[in-house]
Amino acid sequence: MPQYPGTPSTLSPGATHRLVDVPGGRIHLVEQGTGPLVLLVHGFPESWYSWRRQLPAIAAAGFRAVAVDVRGYGRSSKPREVEAYGMLAHVADNVGVVHALGAQTATVVGHDWGSPIAAHSALLRPDVFTAVGLLSVPYTPPGGPRPTDVYSRFGGDEEFYISYFQEYGRAEAEMEPDVRGWLAGFYAAVSGDTRSVDGPKPYMVSAGGRLRDRFPVDVRPGWLSDEELDVYASEFEWAGMSGALNRYRNVDRDWADLAAWRGLPLTQPSLFVGGAADPTMDWMAKAVDAFPTTMPNLIASHVLPDCGHWIQQERAEEVNAILTDWLKLLPGQEWHGIDAS
Template sequence: MDTNGARLHVTEQGEGHPVIFCHGFPHTWYMWHRQLPAVAAAGYRAIAPDLRGYGKTEVPDGPDAYTNQAVIGDLLGLLDDIGAEKAVFVGLDFGAQLVWELAWRAPERISGIIVLNNPIQPRPPKAPSELWARAAKRHFLHLDYFQKPGVADAELAADPKSFLRRVYYSLSADYHYLDTWQHPAEGTGYLDVLPAAPALPWRWFAESDLDTLAAEFDRTGFTGGLNWYRALDRNWELTADYADAKVTVPTYFMYGDRDPDMEGFSGRDPLGTMQAHVPGLREVTKISDAGHLVQLERTDEVNTLLVAHLRDLLGS
């Protein structure tokens, strides 16, 4: 699909009102492969794109091509291409940040948003990289490490399957991700801080899942995804006009009780902050025994919530 000047790969199932799933790092559309059939069976058109720099979608050069503003252009182009005025948008990780900003920039194209694990955060007073560099003086922080062009790119691409196994495990409820902060930043790579992962299958993830994801990153490498991190200062600059903006579209939020973003990256009171900045918030659900990849770790619970929220928004 050609949209916004880029070639966008999408996977879809079903017919009806569009529901567009936005993934994070290091993911592809496949992170939603268990949600698409459930949403399609409920009577909606489930669409999961490989976002810019991932999978079979084009990989533009340079971090400036990976701003939320640019990717929102892709999503709005996707809506135009399928002839839809509005969609429900679902986001996790970077996909969540994308959906929050989309709700500021184009609320007229949104029927509702469903966000997993990454609550909205106020615009910080300084560029994000300054804050991360300060934290990295105390301990390793992937947000700072990923700012160095070419460094993490080479480290992670050396063995994508091993890296993905370890990072997915570390983000799950089966490990405490913030233990990676026990390592110093100086002279440390990401693989130095990630735990060894147990053999697959896990209770929520199969060897075939890992093979599917690793095959894509074997082919593309990780630079496209890492450029999303390197574009975060530019996102900060481009959202100056939205510093006091509220999210007024109908919003649903669900999160794993062991999610590291909720614990360590979203401020002291993430739910209170979200309530203050999202007057459209309708429901918040905590999912037990789940980490960052809640849609895989607790597939049935997430799918049940997704369908219930869609019916609340759109009807059967």
């Protein structure tokens, strides 16, 4: 498999960039460590880089940590067709990565959009993904009302951000003229230390307005340095925003494609970690309450106080401890030199 040279300053010692072939194209990834495979799947608008603080910790715990650029992001393939970003394609990419790395099984961990991608990877391919960890976004089984019908009812006269993202080119026109500034505002809007709890909801859009109209101005989360923001901005300035946004544009297609799995639980050993100051926890509270039914083998669930949406970056040490403790508890880890007792 080819090596991708990457940017050395973004890597911890012992981590390497690679490009691997999957049936749908190529996936760029960063890996560190040896042992059982742990696949890390990022969300919007991030990249493999959102796991930069987890890669060395998971590797030090005795695992092979692999953080991917999801299709449409970074150095991974970017099909032109919107329908190429459906959930089935993302699951196939994850399976392809596992096999390209010479493994048969993996634990999959996702954050934000990476959380439902991880969950559906486990749901559709339990033979490959033997455990699943979800950060910030709880699992909801396939089914229920059509997603865009639900989102259209959010907020009354205002528009929910997922509805705002549906029209190709509309959100791009807001984001791409100032990628760095837009990202900085979006990260601050739902970060625990910069979120305006009493202000206008940053995930709603006023009639005729833009999403960024409600972002904090000239405020930077404590977890995000200038250099780290530059890494994110350079990735999206190079790749554009459409590949990332196309995930949102497939919610109704996913609803139809996943009908055969309607209402099914995740039965693998699982983990959930959320932030108490993350607005996602407000509108998805019922999904958390349903865990005894939807995730019956949930090993641990944590909600971190004063933490926002970017959980593994805002509270890296806590999340690292939670993840590695959970990984060591998974069945079969004693066969890899890890004491799971």
